[in-house]
Amino acid sequence: MHLSLDPWIWIAAILMIFIYSFLYKDNPFYKFAEHLVVGVSVGYGIALFYQQQFLPIVYTPLTTDFKNNWHLIVPLVLSTFFLFRFIPKVSWMIRWPIAITLGYGAGIAIPLIIQTSLYEQIRFTMLPLFGTDAGMWLTVVNLLIILGVISCLTYFYFSIKHTGVIGTVSKIGIVFLMVGFGTSFGNTVMARVSLLIGRTSFLMTDWLGLPIIK
Amino acid sequence: MKATLIALLTVFFCAVAGTVYADAPPKLPEKFIAEDFPGDKGEKIRIMWAKSSDDGAGENDVKTYYLFRSTAKDGNYEIVEEFTPLTEDVKVYEDKNLPGNINYYYQLKIVDAQNNISFSEKIGPVAANPEWFNVNRNMILIGMLLYIAIVLVCILLAKRGKDFFVRKIAGLDAVDEAIGRATEMGKPILYVTGLGGLGDIATLASINILGRLAKKIAEYETPLIVPAYDYFVMMVQKEVVKEAYMEAGRPDSYKDDSVFFLSDSQFAYAAAVDGIMVREKPAANFYLGTFFAESLILAETGASTGAIQIAGTDALAQIPFFITACDYTLIGEELYAASAYLSREPLVMGTLKSQDWGKLILMILIIIGIALVSFGIPFDEFFRVIE
Numbered sequence: 235m236h237l238s239l240d241p242w243i244w245i246a247a248i249l250m251i252f253i254y255s256f257l258y259k260d261n262p263f264y265k266f267a268e269h270l271v272v273g274v275s276v277g278y279g280i281a282l283f284y285q286q287q288f289l290p291i292v293y294t295p296l297t298t299d300f301k302n303n304w305h306l307i308v309p310l311v312l313s314t315f316f317l318f319r320f321i322p323k324v325s326w327m328i329r330w331p332i333a334i335t336l337g338y339g340a341g342i343a344i345p346l347i348i349q350t351s352l353y354e355q356i357r358f359t360m361l362p363l364f365g366t367d368a369g370m371w372l373t374v375v376n377l378l379i380i381l382g383v384i385s386c387l388t389y390f391y392f393s394i395k396h397t398g399v400i401g402t403v404s405k406i407g408i409v410f411l412m413v414g415f416g417t418s419f420g421n422t423v424m425a426r427v428s429l430l431i432g433r434t435s436f437l438m439t440d441w442l443g444l445p446i447i448k
Numbered sequence: 449m450k451a452t453l454i455a456l457l458t459v460f461f462c463a464v465a466g467t468v469y470a471d472a473p474p475k476l477p478e479k480f481i482a483e484d485f486p487g488d489k490g491e492k493i494r495i496m497w498a499k500s501s502d503d504g505a506g507e508n509d510v511k512t513y514y515l516f517r518s519t520a521k522d523g524n525y526e527i528v529e530e531f532t533p534l535t536e537d538v539k540v541y542e543d544k545n546l547p548g549n550i551n552y553y554y555q556l557k558i559v560d561a562q563n564n565i566s567f568s569e570k571i572g573p574v575a576a577n578p579e580w581f582n583v584n585r586n587m588i589l590i591g592m593l594l595y596i597a598i599v600l601v602c603i604l605l606a607k608r609g610k611d612f613f614v615r616k617i618a619g620l621d622a623v624d625e626a627i628g629r630a631t632e633m634g635k636p637i638l639y640v641t642g643l644g645g646l647g648d649i650a651t652l653a654s655i656n657i658l659g660r661l662a663k664k665i666a667e668y669e670t671p672l673i674v675p676a677y678d679y680f681v682m683m684v685q686k687e688v689v690k691e692a693y694m695e696a697g698r699p700d701s702y703k704d705d706s707v708f709f710l711s712d713s714q715f716a717y718a719a720a721v722d723g724i725m726v727r728e729k730p731a732a733n734f735y736l737g738t739f740f741a742e743s744l745i746l747a748e749t750g751a752s753t754g755a756i757q758i759a760g761t762d763a764l765a766q767i768p769f770f771i772t773a774c775d776y777t778l779i780g781e782e783l784y785a786a787s788a789y790l791s792r793e794p795l796v797m798g799t800l801k802s803q804d805w806g807k808l809i810l811m812i813l814i815i816i817g818i819a820l821v822s823f824g825i826p827f828d829e830f831f832r833v834i835e
Contacts, residue, residue, distance in 0.1 A: 253719065256722065259726075260723070260726040260727065264723075265723065267719075268719045268720060268722075268723050271711075271713070271715070271716040271719055272710060272711045272713075272716045272717075272719070272720050274716075275711045275712070275713030275716035276711050276712075276713075276716075278713075279711070279712050279713065316683060319683070319686070328683060328687070329687065332680075332683055332684050332687065335646050335680055336646055336652070336684070338646075338647075339645065339646035339647035339648075339652070340647075340649075340652065342647055343647050343648070343649055344592065344649075345585070345588050345592065347649065348588050348591050348592060349585075349588055349833045352591065352810070353587065353588075353591070353831040353832070353833055354831075356810065356813060356814060356817065356828070356831045357828045357829075357831045357832060358828075359814050359817070359818075360814060360817030360818055360820075360821045360827060360828040360831075361818065361821065362818070362821045362822040363818060363822045364822050365822055365823070365824060380814070380818060383814065384811055384814065384815075387807050387810065387811055388811075390780065390781045390782070390807065391615075391804055391807055391808070392614050392615050392617075392785050392789075392800060392803075392804055393612055393613050393614060393615070393800070393801055393804045394613070394615065394804075395613070395615060396615055411779065414764070415764075415767055415768040415771065416768065418764060418765050418767075418768050419768035419769070419772070421765075422765055422768070422769070426741075
């Protein structure tokens with residue numbers, strides 16, 4: 235056992251134990267680590283935003299080449315409207331940048347979703363049920379995919395009572411969904427276990443200097 | 449003797465002809481075109497040429513095609529790309545990452561196995577101009593216009609008093625129960641919209657639900673806690689909650705610091721929300737929006753505090769964690785339907801109905817597509833969007 239002499243390893247290990255102490259119950263050590271990480275992340279975020287967003291996208295273009303970048307003044311002025319929330323008389327003006335941001339967000343997201351989630355999903359569900367070279371097995375697989383998509387869509391159909399045939403198809407949809415979620419759950423748990431192993435390994439080897447057990 | 453002489457002469461002339469034939473420079477492509485790439489933001493030029501008649505046929509000795517580019521017709525041409533003999537009859541090449549509105553000239557150089565060289569004519573000028581309309585995305589426009597039409601019709605019908613049926617959604621029926629429980633216990637309600645920004649549909653849906661919930665919460669004067677991950681989302685949340693309190697006729701009960709920014713770092717945010725849960729002990733936790741790896745951390749901590757938990761997200765990888773750790777989970781589109789379900793307002797109900805119409809059209813299209821594709825008609829290609 236060779237304890238690490240690197241003070242940063244010690245800080246990381248101690249803070250990690252502070253955070254893990256929450257598994258027992260809330261305590262002053264966890265509170266300290268929690269407040270530290272929130273404070274550091276906010277401070278770091280502001281510095282990062284200033285360096286990577288404000289300087290290269292707004293400040294530098296405006297100060298070095300104003301003629302070709304004067305249009306940046308428009309979003310800059312709009313962004314200052316966010317600060318109007320501190321002035322009650324004009325605080326309503328904050329809705330302008332919010333409306334623009336919301337419109338922009340939806341405008342970017344909706345066509346992208348139509349393309350990636352809708353059309354691609356339709357395309358890959360239009361599978362042949364016969365006439366393929368792969369034979370019976372591929373037909374069964376295709377049938378399963380089609381049944382899954384149609385039944386899941388039926389489950390998310392809200393304006394009809396889920397009784398009778400619709401109810402049965404909808405229940406098949408739930409089964410498909412749950413099988414999918416189960417697979418996803420297993421995958422993610424394995425990834426989390428891998429993260430835990432990584433952290434435990436850090437404590438055991440990097441900090442405590444224990445030999446690695448293979 | 450005469451016959452031998454004729455034979456020798458024939459061989460000689462054939463050899464000479466063959467040599468001349470082999471030494472000829474490669475033939476130039478019949479077509480060599482450069483054009484502005486249609487429907488892009490002004491950074492690409494498309495160059496096309498039919499392969500040389502000596503490539504794969506004729507002398508069949510074309511070794512390399514070199515594509516050159518210059519900003520002046522008689523200026524210095526620099527190499528853009530080189531190509532081995534073509535497998536396709538017409539080569540289509542996209543010259544990318546070009547600054548817009550600059551004229552370019554292109555020239556093709558073809559080299560054969562004997563290092564004979566042919567230069568094409570210089571073509572141009574052509575510039576990579578940005579276009580207002582991307583023709584490659586026509587299908588998306590058609591889909592959107594169709595959907596907008598359905599939405600408008602449904603809203604119109606709802607406004608005229610048509611009563612739309614909405615099936616039971618268990619998670620949303622429990623909302624009143626959760627608010628009531630918190631009110632009776634005199635404990636706050638925690639509402640988390642997750643890590644999404646204003647570009648995430650789930651976050652927008654969640655903000656919408658927050659408005660409906662806040663109105664009910666305001667009526668009962670139950671404390672509300674809304675920790676935000678994104679500053680812009682926080683601003684919208686503040687406005688929505690404030691308006692909900694005003695609509696409920698309780699503007700004085702609204703506390704500006706009930707909606708606050710925590711951190712835009714994923715696990716710092718999760719740690720801080722966990723801290724709020726164990727210290728403030730909310731009676732009801734709502735996790736509605738966009739979630740990632742922090743979903744289980746939040747839901748497990750909430751479950752350990754004994755709060756009633758209602759979650760909803762469209763993040764497929766996180767739904768299983770919410771299902772295991774929360775009392776009710778809204779799966780995917782149930783989250784989008786929640787706002788209509790809670791408010792029953794004609795406008796939102798019309799939107800919900802239009803979503804169902806959209807789904808019905810999709811199902812019909814899929815069934816038609818399956819039939820056509822099975823008979824060898826590539827109907828699925830109709831939905832391919834070329835970038």
